[in-house]
Every structure is written in C-alpha cells, then in structure tokens.
Amino acid sequence: MSDELSRLIQRVGLGDRPAFRELYRLTSAKLFGVCLRVLREKSEAEDALQEVYVKIWHNAGRFAVTGQSPVSWLAAVARNHAIDRIRARRPQAVDIGLVPEIADAAPDPEQASVAAGERQRIENCLGKLKADRAEAVRGAYLEGYSYQELAERYSMPINTVRTWLRRSLLQLRECLQA
Amino acid sequence: MTSAADVPPEDDLLAAEYALGVLPQAERLALQQRLATDQELARRVWFWEEQMAPMAAAIAPVEPPAALLADVERRLFPAAPEAAGWWESLRFWQGLSAALLCLVVIAGGLAVLVSRQPPVGGYVVELSSTPSGLQLAAYYDARSGTLKLNRVAGVPAAGRDYQLWVIAGQNPPVSLGVLPADSVVALKLPPQLAAKLGAKAVLAVSDEPKGGSPTGLPTGAVLAAAPLTAI
Structure with a gap:
C-alpha cells in the first residue's frame, strides 16, 4: 500500500491524471476524515478537501525530498491546510464543550499493519509523558486545538500551557530519536 | 533527515509546534514564510510531521461526496476535454x-x-x-x-x-x-x-x-x- 501510494504520488508529480484519480480514490476518505475532525463542519471540510487535492497535485513533485512516508506526507498536507483554515476562520476559540464528538473507528487493517510499528513508537513515547500532557498533544494533533483552546480546556494561563507542552515536545523528541 | 542539532533549539521547538498545529496564527504565518527559504527548518518540520502522523490512525475515514473529485478536476484542468468517467x-x-x-x-x-x-x-x-x-x-x-x-x-x-x-x-x-x-x-x-x-x-x-x-x-x-x- 505504502509503495503503491509512493508510486502514485510520484506519477502525480509528473502530471499523470489517472494516477491522481487513483490516489484520490485510495486516500480521499482518510483525508476527508482528517479535515472533518479539525474543521468539524461538513461543508467547510468539503471545501478544504478540494484545496488539499489541488495542493497535492501541485506539490506532489516535492514529495520525495521530504523523506516522509506517503501516508505521513498526505496527512500533513491535509492537516496543515485544515489548521490554516481554522486559524484564519477562528482566531477566537470556540466553546470546546459544545463541539460534537466524532466517533473513532478502528483503522482499516491494511493501514493498521503499515502504521503499526510507527504508531507504537509515538504511542510508547506519549505513554512516557504525564497523562494530561499526552492527552494535550493528542488533542492538538487530532482536533487541531490551539494553545488558546488548550489553555481554556485545562484552565491554565496560555503561557503556562505553552511551557509545559514545549517540555513535552522535548521529552518526545528525546524518546523518538533514542 | 537532519537531526535537531542542525538547527537552533528554538527553531526545532517551533518546527514541532508548527507540525502539531498549536502555534498562534501570527507565529504560524511567520514560520510558513521562513519555510519557503529555510531548508533546515523545513527538514525539521518534515521530521516532526513524520513522527506525529501515526496519531492520525485514530481518525476514522469518511467518504467525501461523490461529486467532489469532479470539482477538483474542473479546478485543476479547466480547459481539458471531458475525460471524466x-x-x-x-x-x-x-x-x-x-x-x-x-x-x-x-x-x-x-x-x-x-x-x-x-x-x-x-x-x-x-x-x-x-x-x-x-x-x-x-x-x-x-x-x-x-x-x-x-x-x-x-x-x-x-x-x-x-x-x-x-x-x-x-x-x-x-x-x-x-x-x-x-x-x-x-x-x-x-x-x-x-x-x-x-x-x-x-x-x-x-x-x-x-x-x-x-x-x-x-x-x-x-x-x-x-x-x-x-x-
């Protein structure tokens, strides 16, 4: 799956439209899930997903230099765009308590097996953090929480949250690079 | 992949915060501008994105509307003959x-x-x-x-x-x-x-x-x- 995605992204980088269509077929549900999770609004997530695939088409030629796995690269394109949108749209935090929860589903088996090793690594390292700090990192990644939203969520001054999240990131780095 | 030692410590933290998505908007935009020219900083962002991406396994796939691909293709290939389908x-x-x-x-x-x-x-x-x-x-x-x-x-x-x-x-x-x-x-x-x-x-x-x-x-x-x- 991963090799196939790499090949498809490289072909998209060469302007191969059928490859683009196939890449979309294989990855759009996952990336729509990512956009929906951060943006929490269907119509906005749909607009975002369009932009994401326009970016994928234009930036696919640069995929190889990132040294990333295709799944990571695609997830980063989608997340970065969704975060850009939500920060531009919502400089003020929404009331996190009112945000509807979107249920998690188990990842599909193929993806699970590809990602299992990597996932274990980040999960192991998150597991070494204090529970609330690991939860903050996950919340920021999955829900797109800003420092301001994390501060409201944990009832802490924003600078305090930033200090402890940065400390968590340093610990993570040490663990990930060990 | 460069190591954290290749960039100033503050830059590596900014790269991590950017990849995580927590930076306040003004700092986020400033960092994006730097990424256009600062290759080492970009490499650190790629490192962090790669490390964090497995967390996305927890996100459920959701089928987008069927017409969305055609919308994307119309935007990308406006003058192209209709090859859809x-x-x-x-x-x-x-x-x-x-x-x-x-x-x-x-x-x-x-x-x-x-x-x-x-x-x-x-x-x-x-x-x-x-x-x-x-x-x-x-x-x-x-x-x-x-x-x-x-x-x-x-x-x-x-x-x-x-x-x-x-x-x-x-x-x-x-x-x-x-x-x-x-x-x-x-x-x-x-x-x-x-x-x-x-x-x-x-x-x-x-x-x-x-x-x-x-x-x-x-x-x-x-x-x-x-x-x-x-x-």
Missing part, C-alpha cells in the same frame, strides 16, 4: 463484454485468425459494442509482437476515429493507435508496447476525434473493453 465506463464495458463473450459464438474473422496461428504464446480478445455496432476481434502473437485485428463490423462516425488502447494492471491506458480503415490489419508493435500486452492486459476501444485522442488518454466514450485470453 472513462474508467467507470470501462468497468461497465468490461462486464458487458465479458458477458457477450459467453453468449456470442465466435465466428468468422476470429476463427480464421486463430486457426492460422500457432497456439502457444498467443492471446485473443473480442470487443463488441452494441450502441456503435463495433465488433472487433484481435489476436496477439507474443513471440513476434504482432497484433492482428479484424474489424467484423462498425465504422466510426464522420469526423471520428476509433482508437485502440492497452491497459496493463492499474496503469493508465496506453494508445496502440487509431484503428486503420482496413478491416483486417497486422500491427507490428514496438517492444515497449509489446511488453504491455499479455495475460490480464485489457484491450479497449474508444471513440475519439479524427486522428486520435489529443491528450494521450481516452477522451471519448469507451466503446468496448475486454481482457486478453491466452490460447
């Missing part, structure tokens, strides 16, 4: 053509073609299309790289041509050229095309402007498609 129609025709193969008593041209050929290293396919009336039998001799075509019935509309394609696996169709006007022809395929024909390859015919598709991919209706069968 070729694969869908191909699938349809594959199914139909396979069904026809079971029903049609293969007679005439195909039988003649086959009987003249050694039975090893050969493939046959029959392509039929009800709306256009096209009936095409093909025999491919893998050893000589020769594709023999017998158009039993069907001619393209005025100003149109029928174009023959080969599809190997998941790859995009590759043109084998416009069908010549003669009903029986033998095409000697260059090695790079010959390599694409074989078991599981699919032959397809599409309706194209005179002279063939301007894009290198099917632009008109796919009239018929069927897999090669080894004989």
Whole structure:
C-alpha cells in the first residue's frame, strides 16, 4: 500500500491524471476524515478537501525530498491546510464543550499493519509523558486545538500551557530519536 | 533527515509546534514564510510531521461526496476535454463484454485468425459494442509482437476515429493507435508496447476525434473493453 501510494504520488508529480484519480480514490476518505475532525463542519471540510487535492497535485513533485512516508506526507498536507483554515476562520476559540464528538473507528487493517510499528513508537513515547500532557498533544494533533483552546480546556494561563507542552515536545523528541 | 542539532533549539521547538498545529496564527504565518527559504527548518518540520502522523490512525475515514473529485478536476484542468468517467465506463464495458463473450459464438474473422496461428504464446480478445455496432476481434502473437485485428463490423462516425488502447494492471491506458480503415490489419508493435500486452492486459476501444485522442488518454466514450485470453 505504502509503495503503491509512493508510486502514485510520484506519477502525480509528473502530471499523470489517472494516477491522481487513483490516489484520490485510495486516500480521499482518510483525508476527508482528517479535515472533518479539525474543521468539524461538513461543508467547510468539503471545501478544504478540494484545496488539499489541488495542493497535492501541485506539490506532489516535492514529495520525495521530504523523506516522509506517503501516508505521513498526505496527512500533513491535509492537516496543515485544515489548521490554516481554522486559524484564519477562528482566531477566537470556540466553546470546546459544545463541539460534537466524532466517533473513532478502528483503522482499516491494511493501514493498521503499515502504521503499526510507527504508531507504537509515538504511542510508547506519549505513554512516557504525564497523562494530561499526552492527552494535550493528542488533542492538538487530532482536533487541531490551539494553545488558546488548550489553555481554556485545562484552565491554565496560555503561557503556562505553552511551557509545559514545549517540555513535552522535548521529552518526545528525546524518546523518538533514542 | 537532519537531526535537531542542525538547527537552533528554538527553531526545532517551533518546527514541532508548527507540525502539531498549536502555534498562534501570527507565529504560524511567520514560520510558513521562513519555510519557503529555510531548508533546515523545513527538514525539521518534515521530521516532526513524520513522527506525529501515526496519531492520525485514530481518525476514522469518511467518504467525501461523490461529486467532489469532479470539482477538483474542473479546478485543476479547466480547459481539458471531458475525460471524466472513462474508467467507470470501462468497468461497465468490461462486464458487458465479458458477458457477450459467453453468449456470442465466435465466428468468422476470429476463427480464421486463430486457426492460422500457432497456439502457444498467443492471446485473443473480442470487443463488441452494441450502441456503435463495433465488433472487433484481435489476436496477439507474443513471440513476434504482432497484433492482428479484424474489424467484423462498425465504422466510426464522420469526423471520428476509433482508437485502440492497452491497459496493463492499474496503469493508465496506453494508445496502440487509431484503428486503420482496413478491416483486417497486422500491427507490428514496438517492444515497449509489446511488453504491455499479455495475460490480464485489457484491450479497449474508444471513440475519439479524427486522428486520435489529443491528450494521450481516452477522451471519448469507451466503446468496448475486454481482457486478453491466452490460447
């Protein structure tokens, strides 16, 4: 799956439209899930997903230099765009308590097996953090929480949250690079 | 992948915060500007994105609306001829053509073609299309790289041509050229095309402007498609 995605992204980088269509077929549900999770609004997530695939088409030629796995690269394109949108749209935090929860589903088996090793690594390292700090990192990644939203969520001054999240990131780095 | 030691410690933290998405908007925009020119900083962002991406496994896939891909393609390829749906129609025709193969008593041209050929290293396919009336039998001799075509019935509309394609696996169709006007022809395929024909390859015919598709991919209706069968 991963090799196939790499090949498809490289072909998209060469302007191969059928490859683009196939890449979309294989990855759009996952990336729509990512956009929906951060943006929490269907119509906005749909607009975002369009932009994401326009970016994928234009930036696919640069995929190889990132040294990333295709799944990571695609997830980063989608997340970065969704975060850009939500920060531009919502400089003020929404009331996190009112945000509807979107249920998690188990990842599909193929993806699970590809990602299992990597996932274990980040999960192991998150597991070494204090529970609330690991939860903050996950919340920021999955829900797109800003420092301001994390501060409201944990009832802490924003600078305090930033200090402890940065400390968590340093610990993570040490663990990930060990 | 560069290590954290290659950038100032503050930059590595900014890269991590950017990848995580927590930076306040002004800092986020400032960092994006730097990323355009600062390769080492970009490498640290890629490192962090790569490390964090497995967390996305917890996000459930959600099917986007069916029309979304067409919207994206309209934005990306506004002037392109309408190629949408070729694969869908191909699938349809594959199914139909396979069904026809079971029903049609293969007679005439195909039988003649086959009987003249050694039975090893050969493939046959029959392509039929009800709306256009096209009936095409093909025999491919893998050893000589020769594709023999017998158009039993069907001619393209005025100003149109029928174009023959080969599809190997998941790859995009590759043109084998416009069908010549003669009903029986033998095409000697260059090695790079010959390599694409074989078991599981699919032959397809599409309706194209005179002279063939301007894009290198099917632009008109796919009239018929069927897999090669080894004989």
